Amino acid sequence: MRQLNYSIHKSFNWIGILLGISLLTTMGSTFPAKSAERVQVSLDILERTISVNSLEAYAKRGVVNKDLAPYIQYIKLEQQEQLRRILLKRLEVRPIAVSQFFNTPQAEILLRRLGQVIQTESGEYGSQAIQQALISAANDPEGITLLNVLRKFPASGVRIDLVKGLQLADDLSKLIEQSNKAIAAVNQEAATLVANQTPVKIAALSNLRQPGSYTVNKQTKQFLDLRRNRSLKADIYVPIPDNINQQRTAAPVIVISHGLGSDRETYAYLAQHLASYGFAVAVLEHPGSNAQQLQNLFEGKAEEVAQPYEFINRPLDVKFLLDELERLSQTDVFYRGRLNTQEVGIIGQSFGGYTALTLAGADINFKSLQKDCARINSSWNLSLLLQCRALILPNYNYNLRDPRIKSAIAINPIGSSVFGKDGLNNINIPVAIVAGTADTVAPALPEQIAPFTWLNNPNRYLLIMNNGTHFSTLAESESSVPLPLSVIGPNPQLARDYMKALSVAFFKLYVADRPEYQAYLTPAYIQYLSQEPLSLGLVRSLTEAELQLALERPSPATVISPNKRN
Template structure:
């Protein structure tokens, strides 16, 4: 109740603040050594934003920009972000939000050259509550200091470090693509004459919805089950699945729900897999809707434990229901269970496969901020707040996993990931800024010890490329088109094909599907600009060789720490 009142109070406070007069930034100032201090009036920026006029104050800077850069600047200044003051309050008062604003405050200082944390948070809330809405100019107008000082030296360092990091990322991706192409050249398989795994299979299926209630943890779990039916099945393959059907569990990412991977569930069901897609109530879309409305606290660190426990409970309940529910009776094979997860769901399935939380790694790196460009660390470091003990999250019923854009570099680390002893496929997008591929998928791929491991790398794919189009129920925060990436249909087709091939090979032990997991199949599937590459091996030494050139201190890779067994 106290938490509820606190978060509700933040929303009310943001509205109250709009009626409180105060200072406003009149100028932006920055020091550019060795040339000295420069400044620009907010009025000049506002005039440029509204009517496109460049006055004398702004002309000094405008003359050094191209017409295209000026047009982009004006677009940015005019952009209105339609978010409520309650939402801004909720986010900026959350632990992750405070960390983001704290980092931003190192760049945007007050007139007395102090970290702009409190000033930025106040101006964000006030601008969002203003009738003109949250714009860059309005943000400056609400900044409670006559002058906003920009830490230009720090800004240049960040830009330089980011440029170097992106260059290194591109080099790593290009090197892996080159290796995959070289391996594909040795293949003699003509995939144009093979079954097309991108197309639906021969099974029809039925959807069954349940709501499970784990009383011991006070968690209600909505679940959709996609169950193949043998009636009117078009399958003539004697080796194709038959009741009891192999079972695949799908775990969604943060602020999502069970509709996110409907396309994948339906596709797998058409190949004879029973698919259970659940929602994690502590981090699903509904929870974030309540949080953004001021009716709930942000997701708790315990979600790192509760998510895998949700799936363990789901499997327990399905085993119980399979004996009593006529629609499930003898339909599910609990000796052949696979799991697929995306983002936070990727972490979830990795823990179910045997990876353990690496508290030593979290303790070492969560306070050092070694990489300010890996946004997933803001979430991963929340796990450091958990009581440190040996959580038993592995589920022996699960025999193979696919992790799409997983987050794992710190919360699991090498010590955790290396404990996985089953087939794993990691899927990475080269333009993923929320779970950067080098840190979160490519390097962790080298830590996997099982020989049956695969890295699927999709060029130009983002963190959202694998996710289905949002529904009105889960469209919490509209994602800018630039973050969605190119047309996602190609990515859907890749995942449809690869998930069938991977599960047929490693869950059903059907070696005839193994050729679909070769680099040559990725070459066959690839469509510009979302080129697909598959690697089956990459050693730590090979990765280090690619990454060996000098990189900025803020992007140094952490030293892996062991995880207690």
């Protein structure tokens, strides 16, 4: 979910900014305000007004006019500077991208939620006015800054419902607090496991972050699924033996599934690395939810970044690809005898993580979806904007599991609602889930930590990447939009090195059946790999009861905030 999630991530930041006037006009918060000529803030029968001119004078020149003075006095100096920066911060988003995003169901949900808090001066829901203001600001030379959006608001004033704004802010605060407790509990359990584990002779282990000994042959193939009229492109990486000790045998296959709005290039580095260790790797591109689909949305050629049937098409893409690889291994001169399509591993990130878990055996759970999506207007879990689109699908037992897949790695996966507990209970192969504590798109607690407790398989792993974001493990590609460092997070090369080591060890053990690689999948080895600013923690067991107990404890003195940056 690379490019779309960047857009949504930005929208999510604006939600916080637009709600921020609520907190500013109480006892001083870190957030700013909203208005055309003036901002009117209501708290029950109480009304307060701040002019946009006053906000502009303060942001650009540090001048505090009399209508702003009663609020500024309660804000610390560093928070005042943050407020000025937020008012003037420009979002680098193309006007056409803004316009097209507002045509999606996801934007409708976000605007409806914002409209409950940000209203016209007469008290009507302001979702349409917010949309018009953002589009107008995007087409203005000044671009989308909060001040400019306030100026473009199509009314003489903006009314902020402080009660609703504070409730949303309180909900977000509780989510962050709960997430910090869960993350602290996982990190503490990982540290305890390291302390109690039999020491691992690290010096005797290979450095799995370095390339393996195989030469790699890469070919790009185009496949056509006539049954679905769907054309698939895939890069195939085949290991070539360099010496007589590397006998030519059919290599186990690893499939990599990219995220929403991304492409197959974002994990080319991982495919190359795995192939150098003797795996055949197939990195396919899902045509209905890739970077081209996102571009089509922005150009008005598509209505959504992904149609609901992509929840079905994506796993079917992988099944079809494996069928085609099996055909190649029997008929193509180069591939004959090189591909073992009966021993397969899969890696997926974000929507690709959903894809991997589906093929591993997780079922779509419409009961869970209906329950969670009924509360989407009060949720801060952005991934629900995508998950809830699956409700459009016919309520049917799709059974998308593929028995050829023997193990799965899901990086920042989404699935808490689309699978629910009952859906994830059906997985009976080894699974590793990777979570980033600074992931604002698929938050760690609801999307990775809680779902991990629902897995029954004893061969399960939860890797916590502290300060990791939704994009930490992705590489740049030609079709991707460059992301700010604050969105990517610190030291992405370190995150990619982690994935190299984890995936080699995991698939050597659970696909190639090499038990000596178990030593690499221990808390002690993960601690050895761990470096700041992306420290790691690994656990293999966490129950729902243990997680609930952690959430009920008083907040720890020191926690890892999703907004922390080193």
